[in-house]
Amino acid sequence: MANTTSITKLASHIPGFDHVADGGLPLGRTTLVCGSAGSAKTILAAQFLAEGIRHTGESGVFVTFEESAEDVRVNMSGFGWDIAAWEAQGLWAFVDASPEPSHETVIVGDYDLGALLARIEYAVSRVGAHRLSMDSLGAIFTQFTDSATVRREMFRIATALKRLGLTALLTAERTAEYGEIARYGVEEFVADNVIILRNVLEGEKRRRTLEILKFRGTPHHKGEYPFAILNGEGMVVIPLSAIELKQRSSNVRITSGSIDMDAMCGGGFFRDSIILVSGATGTGKTLMATEFMAGGARLNERCLLFAFEESREQLFRNATGWGVDYERMEAEGKLKVVCAYPENDGLEDHLIRMKRTIESFAPQRVAVDSLSALERVSGPRGFREFVVGLTSFIKHQEVAGLFTATTPNLLGGESVTEAHISTITDLIILLRYVEMYGEMRRGITVLKMRGSRHDKDIREFTIDAHGMHIGKPFREVTGILAGTPRHASGGEIEVIRHLFTNE
Numbered sequence: 001m002a003n004t005t006s007i008t009k010l011a012s013h014i015p016g017f018d019h020v021a022d023g024g025l026p027l028g029r030t031t032l033v034c035g036s037a038g039s040a041k042t043i044l045a046a047q048f049l050a051e052g053i054r055h056t057g058e059s060g061v062f063v064t065f066e067e068s069a070e071d072v073r074v075n076m077s078g079f080g081w082d083i084a085a086w087e088a089q090g091l092w093a094f095v096d097a098s099p100e101p102s103h104e105t106v107i108v109g110d111y112d113l114g115a116l117l118a119r120i121e122y123a124v125s126r127v128g129a130h131r132l133s134m135d136s137l138g139a140i141f142t143q144f145t146d147s148a149t150v151r152r153e154m155f156r157i158a159t160a161l162k163r164l165g166l167t168a169l170l171t172a173e174r175t176a177e178y179g180e181i182a183r184y185g186v187e188e189f190v191a192d193n194v195i196i197l198r199n200v201l202e203g204e205k206r207r208r209t210l211e212i213l214k215f216r217g218t219p220h221h222k223g224e225y226p227f228a229i230l231n232g233e234g235m236v237v238i239p240l241s242a243i244e245l246k247q248r249s250s251n252v253r254i255t256s257g258s259i260d261m262d263a264m265c266g267g268g269f270f271r272d273s274i275i276l277v278s279g280a281t282g283t284g285k286t287l288m289a290t291e292f293m294a295g296g297a298r299l300n301e302r303c304l305l306f307a308f309e310e311s312r313e314q315l316f317r318n319a320t321g322w323g324v325d326y327e328r329m330e331a332e333g334k335l336k337v338v339c340a341y342p343e344n345d346g347l348e349d350h351l352i353r354m355k356r357t358i359e360s361f362a363p364q365r366v367a368v369d370s371l372s373a374l375e376r377v378s379g380p381r382g383f384r385e386f387v388v389g390l391t392s393f394i395k396h397q398e399v400a401g402l403f404t405a406t407t408p409n410l411l412g413g414e415s416v417t418e419a420h421i422s423t424i425t426d427l428i429i430l431l432r433y434v435e436m437y438g439e440m441r442r443g444i445t446v447l448k449m450r451g452s453r454h455d456k457d458i459r460e461f462t463i464d465a466h467g468m469h470i471g472k473p474f475r476e477v478t479g480i481l482a483g484t485p486r487h488a489s490g491g492e493i494e495v496i497r498h499l500f501t502n503e
Contacts, residue, residue, distance in 0.1 A: 007218040010131075010167045013051035014044070016237030020221045021212060025167055026193060029216070030158045033171045035197030040208065040229055041171040043079070044197065045133035046072065047234040048169050049092060050081040052131045059091045060131035061123045061166075063116075065139035069094040079234040093123040097140075113140070113153055117160050124164050132161060132168040158191060192216040198224065202379030208348070210237055226385055228348035236352055240389055254365070254400055256288075257295030260470035261429075264446050264455040269427060273450075274391050275402040276421055279431025283442055284461070285404035286310070287322060287468055288429070289367040292402050294324045297334040301364035306354060307339045308373040315339070322467045336361050347378040347386040355393050366394055370404040371421065387421050426450045434460070434474060443474060 009023035018024045035041045049060030073083045086092035161168045177198045194213040209224040227237040253268035262268040277288050293303040319326045329335035375383050394401040428447040445458040457473035
């Protein structure tokens with residue numbers, strides 16, 4: 001006979017977490033949260049109670065062993081949580097077991113949790129709590145001399161909390177980001193559920209992730225998920241597992257902003273396509289993004305530009321130099337420009353803010369200039385997650401997204417940015433410098449375009465006060481895309497011509 005009993009989940013209401021947890025935390029069970037210093041254990045413990053109060057009016061108890069109750073109130077106020085007001089309303093209660101700084105604690109004989117559990121039970125009864133957070137177990141387990149005692153007392157705590165009908169988070173320290181789950185090596189075997197928070201240093205850059213190691217008897221998403229800590233909000237998890245290949249594909253064409261570019265792409269870009277424009281510095285990537293914005297504005301579309309290399313004043317000045325009036329477009333509500341210095345925040349913070357800006361402004365086209373600038377503030381894995389998260393979000397909005405990327409060499413060559421985004425783009429446009437008889441010229445080609453015919457030529461283009469002008473193909477130059485352009489002799493051209501004929 002099949003077992004039809006299922007475990008009920010309690011929604012945490014922490015942004016992104018409930019998706020990773022497949023609905024929330026198992027109701028009435030204890031979850032162990034392990035992490036190193038700075039991994040946001042205390043924030044998660046406090047936010048679990050705060051979101052319960054804010055969304056469902058569920059009261060909670062916070063047991064603190066290290067920080068005083070007053071310190072917790074002050075430290076968490078920056079996230080918009082008025083704990084003192086919730087205490088006055090009977091929605092939040094502290095059990096403050098933190099040491100008094102003026103007293104030295106001396107333990108004689110066996111440490112007994114009975115008095116602590118009695119205080120917890122009284123606080124739970126007083127506010128009618130449904131949720132409990134305990135921060136942190138390490139402060140009490142240091143009183144015990146062996147792991148067997150730690151395991152016994154951990155089981156005692158978990159049993160007492162389950163008897164009270166509480167859904168509880170208990171935090172514990174780790175000594176390393178990878179390796180033993182918790183300090184004493186036994187805590188994870190007693191708790192029903194285990195969550196690991198990491199704050200890994202990758203190439204001089206910190207990257208925070210959350211992993212659900214186990215949910216006893218109930219499903220959850222596997223692997224590590226990046227998260228950010230935002231002022232006024234707290235923890236925001238980025239559930240990359242929410243990405244699904246279910247977006248619709250449009251046959252509607254939109255203009256690139258250039259008649260010649262539209263012709264090279266078989267009639268323009270598709271409405272829901274992701275476009276990558278790759279080239280060396282000065283080849284015209286920002287100009288293409290500018291014409292993309294201007295083309296949308298001419299059709300009364302809302303356009304959103306994220307800039308990470310130039311200030312607002314520079315962008316507006318450059319646009320004016322190409323005959324595009326950003327100020328008028330902005331005044332008419334057709335353009336929104338968001339400039340940010342990449343190093344001001346982590347990639348997770350940038351991604352969350354960009355997604356929220358897209359949701360609030362609801363554009364028909366989005367441009368990011370440039371992805372390469374954002375590559376500086378993260379390791380390869382974090383950058384790849386950012387690119388996948390942003391491009392998939394834009395595709396699900398069914399709008400066109402244009403991204404620029406800078407190649408490391410003046411004459412071309414694949415960049416790390418291209419390696420991360422090229423396989424998930426629908427259209428790749430390459431801009432290259434071409435040296436001809438001691439003169440530097442510019443070339444453009446459509447390397448790939450899904451679902452449409454496109455021009456295969458590498459064409460010369462020029463830039464003047466009216467923007468980009470695409471001209472004729474280069475016919476006697478080879479090696480342009482490889483970054484080693486050279487003139488082909490008449491004999492070479494004739495040999496190549498015969499290779500592609502039936503004669």
